[in-house]
Amino acid sequence: MGRIRNFITEFRIWFCNFVIAYIPFHFIRLAYYRHIMNFKIGKNSSVNLGCVFNTPGLFEMQDNSTINQFCHIDNRGSIFIGNNVSISPKCSLVSADHDVNDEECIGRVGPIVLEDYVFVGYNAIILKDCTLKRGAVLGARSLLTQSAEADGIYFGIPARLKKHRNPVYNYSSEYMRLFH
Numbered sequence: 001m002g003r004i005r006n007f008i009t010e011f012r013i014w015f016c017n018f019v020i021a022y023i024p025f026h027f028i029r030l031a032y033y034r035h036i037m038n039f040k041i042g043k044n045s046s047v048n049l050g051c052v053f054n055t056p057g058l059f060e061m062q063d064n065s066t067i068n069q070f071c072h073i074d075n076r077g078s079i080f081i082g083n084n085v086s087i088s089p090k091c092s093l094v095s096a097d098h099d100v101n102d103e104e105c106i107g108r109v110g111p112i113v114l115e116d117y118v119f120v121g122y123n124a125i126i127l128k129d130c131t132l133k134r135g136a137v138l139g140a141r142s143l144l145t146q147s148a149e150a151d152g153i154y155f156g157i158p159a160r161l162k163k164h165r166n167p168v169y170n171y172s173s174e175y176m177r178l179f180h
Contacts, residue, residue: 009056012036017052024049024179033059042083044174054096061085062116066175077109077128082116086173088140090123097128115150117169135165 020032026046033039033047037056041047042063050070053059059073061081068089073079077095081087096109110128114120118132121140129147132138136148139155139162148154151165 012056013053021050021052026176026180044172044176046174046176046180048089048177048180064172064174066173067091068175069180078111080111080113082114082118082134084116084169084171084173085114085118085120086175087114087120088122088124091120092125094125095128117171117173119173135167135169137165 016032016037020029023029029047030041034041037053040060042061042065044063045061045065047067048069051067052072054074054076058078059075060079062083064083065081065085067073067087070090071087072092074092074094074096079093079095093112095112096107098105098107108128112126112128113131115132115134117135119137120126121138121142123140124138124142124144126138126144130144131147132144133148133150135151137153138144138148138159139153142155142159143157144154145158148159149161151167152161153163153165154160155162
């Protein structure tokens with residue numbers, strides 16, 4: 001019974017990443033993510049074409065948020081995305097790694113949290129146990145290795161605080177383009 005269950009889980013992930021991810025209609029992808037992958041996805045939120053996930057469940061995205069094309073969402077340690085969050089194309093959220101100092105190189109997981117009004121730039125990487133507080137920005141091609149403070153603008157490898165945003169937010173990150 002365990003082998004059959006494992007096969008079904010693995011097939012569900014494969015189907016998600018290699019078939020569903022390339023269907024050019026949001027309503028089909030969102031239905032699969034919500035009902036088959038058991039993701040919690042809020043109103044007016046979208047996951048665009050070509051996004052890859054690592055496991056069923058352990059993923060929540062609230063209202064008016066967008067994950068753009070070809071992102072890698074490693075949700076083994078859990079991913080939480082708040083309201084009005086924008087994740088640019090080709091970003092990676094990596095919630096698992098290996099302890100290379102352990103003789104068995106054990107796997108480790110940790111959550112990633114993106115609070116409301118966070119913006120993640122093109123091709124950025126966020127590692128496990130990181131939180132981007134409300135209004136934080138992670139610049140393009142940056143690597144976040146530790147949590148970011150509210151309204152902070154971070155750039156670099158590793159990402160460092162460069163300045164702060166104006167903390168007044170009155171916009172929606174809803175971005176449902178046809179055929180994306």
